[in-house]
Amino acid sequence: MSERTTQVILVRENAETLTCSDCAGSLEGIDAFGSREVPDYAPIRQVMNQVGELYMALRHQFGDKIEIDVVDPRNQVFLIPRLIGDCRRHKNSLGTLLKTVFFGIAPGKIIINGVLRYQRELPSPATLVQDVQACLDKSDGEKDAIASSLS
Numbered sequence: 001m002s003e004r005t006t007q008v009i010l011v012r013e014n015a016e017t018l019t020c021s022d023c024a025g026s027l028e029g030i031d032a033f034g035s036r037e038v039p040d041y042a043p044i045r046q047v048m049n050q051v052g053e054l055y056m057a058l059r060h061q062f063g064d065k066i067e068i069d070v071v072d073p074r075n076q077v078f079l080i081p082r083l084i085g086d087c088r089r090h091k092n093s094l095g096t097l098l099k100t101v102f103f104g105i106a107p108g109k110i111i112i113n114g115v116l117r118y119q120r121e122l123p124s125p126a127t128l129v130q131d132v133q134a135c136l137d138k139s140d141g142e143k144d145a146i147a148s149s150l151s
Contacts, residue, residue, distance in 0.1 A: 006066040006135045007086055009111040010055055011073050011104070013048045047108045050122045054110070057125030058132060066132060073105050086114030 051070065058068055071079060080101065087097040090113045097114065104116035110128065111117065112135055123131070 006132060006139060007113055008058060008066060008068045008132060009079075009082070010051050010068065010070045011107055011109040011111070012051045012070050013044050013107040014072060014074060044107075047122070051108070053125055054122065054128050057129055061129045062132065062136075065136065073107055073109075076105070079105055083111070083114055086111075090114050 055068060055070055058066065069078075069082075073079075083097065083100055083104075086092070087094075087100075092114045100111055100114060100116040103109075103119055104111050108122055109116060109119050110122070112132065117131065118128075
């Protein structure tokens with residue numbers, strides 16, 4: 001990927017710890033840890049499915065033009081250095097970095113070019129595609145301005 005490519009981080013749900021499941025599937029419908037009450041995992045599953053739909057829409061629309069990572073929020077070893085690098089690469093302010101680190105590392109958040117863009121509700125696939133396209137257009141405009149200034 002190029003130095004200034006558009007980078008999207010989709011922070012997914014913690015499927016393994018919150019839904020009594022693993023990479024092979026869910027264990028819903030059985031006694032949860034000896035309890036007769038099985039928690040309702042529908043809201044968590046909805047976020048998981050929405051993040052999957054958003055990923056598929058981005059991949060379908062942009063292919064390899066953008067970098068997409070779907071990340072477990074517990075993966076701090078990846079996320080913190082990645083967010084610092086994105087902040088530097090896209091010349092974001094320290095305040096933006098701190099806001100993204102403190103509020104963006106949770107399930108159902110979307111970070112574009114190091115900036116927390118969606119934190120309350122996940123957008124529709126069409127809305128996210130438009131937002132990423134706007135970032136690509138802005139990036140292309142900056143590249144054109146640099147190229148014209150060099151010639």
